[in-house]
Amino acid sequence: MPVTESDVERISLVTGRSIEDLPLVSLSEQERRSAGLFGFTRALTKTGGRCSFLDSEGLCSLHSQAKPSMCSLFPFTFLHCPEGVLCGLSFASNGVLLNAGPPLTEQHDLLLSMFDLFERLNPGLRDESMRGFENLRLASDLPLAYDLYLPLQRALEESLEPLFLNPPYAVLPLLARLFQNLRLMAYDYAGEKNIRASSEFLFEGEKSDAYMISTYLEFFFPQSHSPDIMVPEHLLISSLAELVEQEPRLRDLPGAGRLKHLRLERINLPAEVEELFLRYVYMRVFTRLYFGPGYSSLSLVSGLGHLFLMVLLAHLKFKLDVLALAHQPSSSAAVSIAGEAIRLVESKWSSLRYTSPNSRHMLEFFFLDPERPLRMLDLAY
Numbered sequence: 001m002p003v004t005e006s007d008v009e010r011i012s013l014v015t016g017r018s019i020e021d022l023p024l025v026s027l028s029e030q031e032r033r034s035a036g037l038f039g040f041t042r043a044l045t046k047t048g049g050r051c052s053f054l055d056s057e058g059l060c061s062l063h064s065q066a067k068p069s070m071c072s073l074f075p076f077t078f079l080h081c082p083e084g085v086l087c088g089l090s091f092a093s094n095g096v097l098l099n100a101g102p103p104l105t106e107q108h109d110l111l112l113s114m115f116d117l118f119e120r121l122n123p124g125l126r127d128e129s130m131r132g133f134e135n136l137r138l139a140s141d142l143p144l145a146y147d148l149y150l151p152l153q154r155a156l157e158e159s160l161e162p163l164f165l166n167p168p169y170a171v172l173p174l175l176a177r178l179f180q181n182l183r184l185m186a187y188d189y190a191g192e193k194n195i196r197a198s199s200e201f202l203f204e205g206e207k208s209d210a211y212m213i214s215t216y217l218e219f220f221f222p223q224s225h226s227p228d229i230m231v232p233e234h235l236l237i238s239s240l241a242e243l244v245e246q247e248p249r250l251r252d253l254p255g256a257g258r259l260k261h262l263r264l265e266r267i268n269l270p271a272e273v274e275e276l277f278l279r280y281v282y283m284r285v286f287t288r289l290y291f292g293p294g295y296s297s298l299s300l301v302s303g304l305g306h307l308f309l310m311v312l313l314a315h316l317k318f319k320l321d322v323l324a325l326a327h328q329p330s331s332s333a334a335v336s337i338a339g340e341a342i343r344l345v346e347s348k349w350s351s352l353r354y355t356s357p358n359s360r361h362m363l364e365f366f367f368l369d370p371e372r373p374l375r376m377l378d379l380a381y
Helices: 005-015 029-034 069-073 108-121 125-133 146-165 171-190 206-220 233-246 256-264 271-287 300-323 331-351 357-366 372-380
Strands: 024-026 042-044 076-081 084-089 137-139
Touching (some): 076 108, 084 108, 137 171, 137 300, 146 300, 171 300, 206 256, 271 300
């Protein structure tokens, strides 16, 4: 979690340690921008994704005396929209993963206090978000007026809601179909030819699918070392661009063995696991924190494709962990494994920002193909 200068002073007082001895790391300008942490200069260091101030029982040792402001805000986040403010929750939180506690609608006073803290930590963010909603795009170079966006937002939410009543939910296939519909709508809106199965598209098909998923798998869950909590945008995109330029054989891709293993092995997801993935997706869609001013200024199409990609990565991590076991886990154990996969993806997603135009253009390029998510589904199940 990022920490402010006043946080550092309070932590130093409580721990009796100087700034130099505290488990903090100074953020470079590039790290601040890539993580969207413009108001912060330092962050807590982590080992294996674990905060340095957690005790042996996983509790915050600074909680009652000098807990950093951003940690106090966790797991709440907020987004200013033209019609009001949306409250979101981070699935890096155990309470959110377990769906514990009373509904948010019953926590009015707490939400007001958290929103006040959010506003103090993010001065000027409201105006920035409102400007972002004035410049929405359906896809690259296709402006989307806010009054035309709202019906699309409602349609996405209404498509997800019936799944809660119809186990086993299967939210990933639904996301793939929603992306396909939105991508084709963008083609109709622009009056362009659908490039599906077109030889005019240089890398249409499974080859580019493999480029994308192998690159993201390696950055999110590297095999050679423990994953860092922050994924450097420029390294991820440059690695992806390098594959696109070189067009290597599929068997030469990083992680090619894992991709083959994932395609060949089949796994059934318990209803409880599917429900967890569904809640995760619904929260991201409801809070609009996957595109536009909520996330990296991506277009709606590219944002929905990226949301599918992040949920697919969580599925793949879950599948890899289950396949590594000697036996089929119980439903409760499977939920725990899936929760940890979602927590890891959520933590990395929260720190990943596509700040450069080249990065956003690369995502738009890969999500030109309306069939891409549908083809990737066989990796997850």
